[in-house]
Amino acid sequence: MTQTQCAAVAFAGAVKAFGAVRAVDGVDLNVARGETVALLGRNGAGKSTTISLLLGLTEPDEGSVRLFGAPPERAVRAGRVGAMLQEARAVPRVTVRELVGFVAGRYPEPLPVARALALAGIAELADRRVDRLSGGQTQRVRFAVALAGNPALLVLDEPTAALDVAARHAFWASMRGLARRGHTVLFSTHHLEEADRYADRILVIDRGRIVADGTGEQLRRSAGGGLVAVDLAGRATDGLERLAGVRSLEVRGDRARLRTDDPDATVLALAALGAIRGLEVAPASLDDAFLALTAPEPEPAPLTAPATEAV
Template identity: 85%
Template sequence: MTSDIEPAVSFRDAVKRFGPVRAVDGLDLAVASGETVALLGRNGAGKSTTISLLLGLTEPDAGDVRLFGAPPERAVLAGRVGAMLQDARAVPRVTVRELVGFVARRYPAPMPLARALELAGIAELAGRRVDRLSGGQVQRVRFALALAGNPALLVLDEPTSALDVEARQAFWASMRGYARRGHTVLFSTHHLEEADAHADRILVIDHGRIVADGTGEQLKRSVGGGLVAFDLAGRPARGLDRLPGVRSLEVRGDRARLRTDDPDATVIALAGMGAIRGLEVAPASLEDAFLTLTSSVTEAA
């Protein structure tokens, strides 16, 4: 991103308080146009408040929030932003076609209705009443509503929470197709594998602050370590958690899983014990990185 181009999303030292709690605490971030960015955080970390500030649903107590260089309200009214939120409710007694078409007409340059329904994977549901759809189908209607204004920025809050595996795969295929057209996507999720697979960049938020910013691979490398697993073959698991580098031990059936800061040292110790049956060594996962990054902030707070 060059300095003379306004980012799609910009937070500068943004603060939002609820009584004594700083839900957003001096947040600084920038998302360039065309990026697909995942926002990760535990419940209460500040994700929902950050999204509310981004969409202009609430005002910061301090600092500044901009979309395409303008206040969020202006970008939303101009149809440059589409949002898919968790708490939206189905509208009774209207069809999918009627609802998405009504919302699209509120924007100056909407996406063609057929295209929005197709991208959301609900073209075959166009004539169905929204209040008679399943939870997963309603979630896809919400996606169509987010697309209706043909936005440059798409904000998705837990977009696959009500979808089965097949529907989740179809959703991400649609999202990637939309992003490839040069659009910006920012999504929050509890599915870490989705962030790893579909985001160009991952932001980890905790206690209202960004504690990590990078690709999935960068975040995994930043915490080091990995997983060492092997078959116990009747051997007792007692004492394995005291091997060099090991920080946690989990036993699943006859298989031990060791989370370790030094996989080489752990493997050498296991080899010395003759415990190498079915040995598996894997690098740190995004889940490992997420837990390490957020737990360190919690311990320091």
């Protein structure tokens, strides 16, 4: 077997349609062993279908999906995969220890149950019944279930969807611990900041296609452009949106914020107008990059900055 050289995850031209909707529309992707990869996209972009294909829960209509060089079912049977599924709810009438212990027992080289519970931060809940826990605690139980088998590949579908800020931080702290132990981790999210902070690599998916692949930094750079801001100092805003490079103009109080494709040209144009008081130049944010990559149509740009919660 040449499994040691095989990528943990490899999609080649994978397509999955539901009726007329191509939920996954020709996805090629590779995840190397030990990588932590975020699958970033809006709701309905194809994240969950991609994950279903990856886990062998659905078969691709075209193309292929392989985990460690084998079909997903084989990798799952061999105990190389642990997953936290999105729509799962609490299993009734079992204790946390019973549930995690049962799942661990299915795998060839599981973690000790106490270790899995500690990693998920629920050691003190071991003897509580799963259906009597809070939403955040249930979420951590599901995380413990995913990692109980000590799988080489950990797949997490929207792992922090129901968590508050504190629980989210605790979750990512334990996740980092796992990634450091050499596990390959693939998680889906629609939180840009999570993808940026916790993943080595971000795959942006939109309308069933991977539209960008790289680190947060690379995505920001590929989106290009930036934000130039100056004090208006009483000056009229007329014409500012027609300066070189400017894509959109936003006025906040006495400050003009110009979103631009070419910050240098914009700054020179502003200098020519003598409007450089309080000049500030910032690179595009990941928000901008994400919107640029997934926007329904690139033109015309909106006059005001798009709200980030729409992401």
